[in-house]
Amino acid sequence: MKTGLDHRIIMEFIDDGSTVLDLGCGTGELLCLLAEEKDVKGQGIEIDDKAIFECVAKGLNVFHDDIDTGLPEYGDKSFDYVVLNQSLQQVKKPDHVLREAIRVGRKVIVGIPNFAYIKARLQIGFLGRVPVTPSLPYQWYDTPNLHFLSLLDFIEYCHKKGFVIEKSRYIGKKREVHILPNLFALTGVFLLAGEVKG
């Protein structure tokens, strides 16, 4: 299977041989890649039954749990990286979860869909419809997403809360986006420091 660009970028962020906690690991593709190519010792947390079965079939360690409540047992800095790829917008309390992720991880990687992508803007602005895009592919009535944010929203939120963004990369339909990401990128991937400023 072809590796998604978001997974490629996350792989670049992660050092060989490190420990990774993947929050909302889905069917475990990223953890599997990390184990194979980066010798990563991974742990996933996932709430979907079927996804769990696939993770176990891939030989991954996974907890059937809710990431809104599943972190307090982990000690401070117990993982080199905590990954929240396409899951932060799906939890009930993203602020709490991200704070917990920063406590538990030495670094945190966050991947979010961009609600301000140009086609989304057009769908709202001109068509008057709730946007459906490659990174937000769901209809309003069956979406797992609870929160909608743009890349700028996330960056501004991090500044306000003292979360330090060390690296950021933006992904369009097929390749990385370098110009006006909040307009042209479908997805943003951020590497956050493991401490809060101020």
Added chain:
Amino acid sequence: MKKGSLRQGSLRFVETEYFTFAHPPYVFELEGGGRLGPVTIAYETYGTLNRDKSNGILILHALTGDAHAAGYHEGDKDPGWWDSMIGPGKAFDTNRYFVICSNVIGGCKGSTGPSSINPETGRPYGLNFPIITIKDMVNAQARLIDYLGIERLLCVAGGSMGGMQVLQWVVSYPERVASAIPIATTATHSPQQIAFNEVGRQAIMADPNWNNGDYYGGPLPVKGLSVARMVGHITYMSDESMNEKFGRRVKNEKKPFKFSPEFEVEGYLQYRGDNFIKRFDPNSYLYITKAIDYFDLSNGVGLHNLLKGIKTKFLIIAFKSDWLYPPYQSQEIARACKRAGVEAIYCELNSNYGHDAFLVEVDEQAHLITHFLNKVAESIKR
């Protein structure tokens, strides 16, 4: 597949074997301070132990289980209690693994228990049998594993009380177990669970035939044991599974009203209860339920502290409809693994069958166990 197998997925006829240890002058010291000797353990094995003795899997049974986990005894219509999971090509694949199932001490299916002859008196122990614990059961099994020449087991697995033994194995002998599969179980028996066991015990002891445990050779406390079993069966099912199985259906034959069973559920429970005496000793029921009630692995220390530094890999399975051993108890085990940094998988399966699910929900459990064991076996080879 081995030659002579009946068909894919079923074992040939199997036999129970017996191992006896602690012959005089030795004794087997128990956690409660008591001593036993000699001690016999009934066990069965399926598959072949490989040359480096690294493929041994110990299966641990629940309250009323026995060593006969898989295959058929000569002349029997029904296979062992976990035959759906153990056999060629099954979750515990006997083409690959050497599977051992041992009866617990205190039991009545070939292992030393209250119905065994006390060598000091020449009569059955009855209530002279010492108090036993889950730890004692595990220590006795460890002797059996020594005897079989296995230094380190690939896996220990079991549901309910079997799961408690799994946890005790990991804590007592961490270097001897590469992986552990506790299913529908708890690290600490809760007051509600103790309460149900106590109702069962009171029913047995209220039966006049119980005679302070000295009933061997005389009339048996059939009704007491039957009521204990009925309570047990209720806790093993769920509201939903009872609805499905019995509904409010009534039996066909019309009899004058005398509180004889009318509803199908009454008939089922009475039938199950009344037949239980054929295969279970009431005193064993008292001793084993007490061992379960004493079970509190962390005992104030915190389970995660007991698990710290342990290399054993865990697969923890719970069932959503299990109200006797609710998922929160398995989650506690999973959380302790998280805090201790122990490698673990936790999975909560959908099932309507309540606590019984661990015996009847085959497909999903088999999927999880097969892949988990694959991974463990591979990591050992490396």
